[in-house]
Amino acid sequence: MTRGQDLLAGLGDRLAGLRGRITADAEMDKITWFRAGGTADALFQPADEKDLATFLKAVPEEIPITVVGIGSNLLVREGGIPGFVVRLSAKGFGEAELAAPTRIRAGAATPDKRVAALALEAGIGGFHFYHGIPGAIGGALRMNAGANGVETRERVVEVRALDRKGKVHKLSNADMGYAYRYSSAPAELIFTSALFEGFAEERDAIKAAMDAVQHHRETVQPIREKTGGSTFKNPEGTSAWKEIDKAGCRGLMIGGAQMSPMHCNFMINTGNATGYDLEFLGETVRARVLETSGIRLHWEIKRIGRFKPGHEVQEFLGQLL
Structure with missing residues (x-):
């Protein structure tokens, strides 16, 4: 079997x-x-x-x-x-609805873009950044997803979750323990929905902000490629892409995996990349940035599962640990 x-x-x-x-x-x-x-x-x-x-x-x-x-x-x-x-x-988990004039309740499987669209329909400001995040609410809650100067933690009122025994928990914003691209909420919790709050704003202003987000994505990010979005978190005081570029890794390829020539903090599958290719490329970039700038980049992409025997990848390729 x-x-x-x-x-x-x-x-x-x-x-x-x-x-x-x-x-x-x-x-x-x-x-x-x-x-x-x-x-x-x-x-x-x-x-x-x-x-x-x-x-x-x-x-x-x-x-x-x-x-x-x-x-x-x-x-x-x-x-x-x-x-x-x-x-x-x-x-079962992909619906979003108004909970109050400036509040939205959304299931964890609701696409971020759907929440932004509902906010536009209802004249609720503060959600335009979700228009540019290609994920769902559950992931946004877990990693404090953000874009264009706004983060999820600024909108969260309460999160509903189940623990490993199936018991319901309700977490406040403070309970989520948010920091940059991080939440200290227990890893065993499965988020099922959340309540968000924005503010009253004219639809024209919201639409203009969403259009600006879309224009930015289309002009500087490889959104039509097979990619996982931003590969690494921005280090304090600089941008990940700047350090990757400085280390000579723009366009770098390993197997079928490549750091995008368009935006070098985006890793792409050019057609036949394996999970090994992608992770080995990421760790090669981390090692080169560490050597060039002394900065340890941290993954923003979530990596899960077992390594295939003989295809293990060490952090920073085992250097300077």
Whole structure:
């Protein structure tokens, strides 16, 4: 049997009654925007929050559970992902609605762009930056996603989540422990929805801000390539792309992976890159920037899963650790 078949067989009837979809040996390259990576032992797409809670209560704690969003900021290693991957369904977790004149409630699977669009419709300012982030709300909450000078933490009022036992938690903005591209909320929590607050603003002004975001993306970012967005976080006092450029890594290729010639903090799959190619390229860039500038770049892209034997990648390629 495959790893996935063995996992599901070992759980027997514990998963009986679930309404969501379970897929053994799920091909993650079909989910990630990089279009690369190995398989997950099993993929579960819950029908709704109640279904997710039932699943969490049924799966023993020793079995790993990894949560992914729409795959826009994700690199999956070729050795695959142990245990279950949970991907929230658009039907059960992808709705956004007005909760008050300047408040929006959105499910964790709601695309960031949808929240920006709803805010425009309702005349709520402060959400234009989501128009330029190609992800979903769950990921934005986890990593404090931001763009154009605005961050998620500026809009969050309350976050709803489930823990590993399926218990509901409500977290305030302070509970999320936000910092630059970071949240200290417990890693085991699966965010299911959030309440956001903006401010009243004229639709023309909101539309102009959204148009500016779109124009910026189209002119300086490789948005039509197979990419994971910004590869590294900006170091304090400088920009990641400037340090990458200074280290001579603009356009650098390893296998089918390349640092974009257009925006060198964007890593792209030129057609046949593997997860190994992409991660090895990223660590090569980190090593060269460290050597050139003395700066340790930190990944913004989330890397998950096992290394394929013989294809392990060391941080900074093992240098100066």
